[in-house]
Amino acid sequence: MAPKKTKKERKGPSKGVIKERKQHVLSSLEHLGGQVYDQLAKKEFPTVKMPSRSIANIIYDDKTRQYILGKRNVKRSARNVRHIRPFTQLLWTALFTDELTAQNKTSTLRDVFYSAQAYEMDFQDQQESDNLITDLETVTGFSREDFNVFPEERSAIFGDLTVEYTVPGYEGRTLNLSSHPDGVMIGPALTTSEFVRPDKKKVDKVIAIEKGGLFTRFIEERVHQRFKAVLIHTAGQAPRATRFLLRRLNQELDLPVYIFTDGDPWGMHIAMVIISGSANAAHLRELNTPDAIWGGVWATDIVDYKLPSDPLTDLDVKRLNELEKDPRYAGGLWQREIDTFRKVRKKSEQEAFSRYGLTYIVDEYLPKKLKLKSN
């Protein structure tokens, strides 16, 4: 039920994307409610159908380069006494998020769980209410952030890009994202802001960085000016709102995205989730950036740059073995790096480049990696 992308949305100009999206989100909820009313009017037991999220129905799609759900469906019907509870919960969840979205209030998964009590809705625990939010995502094709349910984690952004807010009290106000040299938080306001198309002479790429220390180093060394880059601090695994933002920067503004992580299986997977999404979010599109490029730290970098390193742990090796079989890792670079990790049995952090001085990573390493055209 997610809206088809128009050419305008894909290629820009950027303005209006978020406003249009919000309309689609609200319609999707209206559609869900309308369906139930129609069935009731026809004296049918109301029923909602959605793709099954069981493991057997999660398949890797080569075309979109992400996990998607297959053809198996599940049905929640008010006719079935065992369905009445989750069916009612689903409708309440739709009602609550519709209120949030219409009133421009944001919430967290935890808040949804507690808010239910104000409506005398009964959730056994937060797991149950989280699950219902995922059901709602599956039914509508929109992610919970679209319904103003945001995670606790926040990452940060910095660069010569101007955004125009759409949140209440700030509508139409703009901010250049280089205004605060520690970076600004990626929360509900930034996620829902429109981009003012930047001058390509000033901004022509995005660099996502796992570690906060390196994000600060990049700002201090003026990577945003020297390499015309918008910088994003993912703070470890990028939150979904940040992955959505990366995709928007890539698709709306045609900016290539480079990802720099620690040189270990976990860092590699931070990059992969930005590129190809997660199996957990197989019911959603629009969270991944298939053309994003993992710039390093590669296992081969550890060798080539003679980086200080630590030995891989058993857990690291186990993780490598899992990744090797993961269809997202089928490409040449990925298999080569997995092999190299296992051969050298070493891992290195991004900070290991400080072994050659604090600015080596920016002066020497980064320029080489930014020449990559793909992985």
Add this chain to the structure above:
Amino acid sequence: MAPKKTKKERKGPSKGVIKERKQHVLSSLEHLGGQVYDQLAKKEFPTVKMPSRSIANIIYDDKTRQYILGKRNVKRSARNVRHIRPFTQLLWTALFTDELTAQNKTSTLRDVFYSAQAYEMDFQDQQESDNLITDLETVTGFSREDFNVFPEERSAIFGDLTVEYTVPGYEGRTLNLSSHPDGVMIGPALTTSEFVRPDKKKVDKVIAIEKGGLFTRFIEERVHQRFKAVLIHTAGQAPRATRFLLRRLNQELDLPVYIFTDGDPWGMHIAMVIISGSANAAHLRELNTPDAIWGGVWATDIVDYKLPSDPLTDLDVKRLNELEKDPRYAGGLWQREIDTFRKVRKKSEQEAFSRYGLTYIVDEYLPKKLKLKSN
């Protein structure tokens, strides 16, 4: 060796505090190096003396309401062959941080460890280099953030307060901290910015909040305008840079500080560390805000507001027993709340107020708590 506070520093106007502080930091390093040179010139083995950080020498000081170090000293002398290694490491650490500070580059503890290798300095592991940074703090009385060594963690700030940056490339530029409605990061640039004294009609308090979701709710509900508050998201235990910032807001701008955490022993302790500091930082002053007020969630709030709650775990109870004996918890409120936690055997999160609707916490709970004058 930390500089005495002048009346000007304590009471404002705020401008110039950071510049002056940086001079003191650089002099403290110069003094350390000068000492060593003088001793060498007198043909003495160079020696550095500092207070011992052993547990026996950590004492609670009722006057400053924080842990401080007692009178016991340790000596590092180049005469003692077992001291040569840590003595050399201490001097290198001073050299490296002097370079950082003079060049206005920031770093992390991890970076310090790797950077040592560029100087052919040998640290066995990061624990050893971290320890040396703490030695340097103990010798000089300044904290590592003063030497531009920052932690990875970042918290955030939002409110109608204008800061003037001192970091390179931004000197003299200002930003109003309500410019970005998700909040801006508290990193090296914000920590070292000067405050432009706000109009008390617009800002008359600071509210520190443990949870990101609630920080966002407060912004959405315009707590900054309705309650004239600067909002700080501590993101759990407040990083040292954030505790330093809270103290500056309190002392330079005379703003009372209110702290809101989850209603459990861990949340209570987040408040306490802001108020009275940590035993780990007994060698430092200027990280705590003795007059800050813990506004809740108190154990008695769980009862009074009939909040949804979870049972205390054994670990929670063990923690309460520890806190009860901690001298920082000697006050009436603290003992009452510890007792109540143990009696009701329940804990509640900040989000539990959503049980009464998303805005209840702002509309009903917050105004009551902001009437508190002390704990």
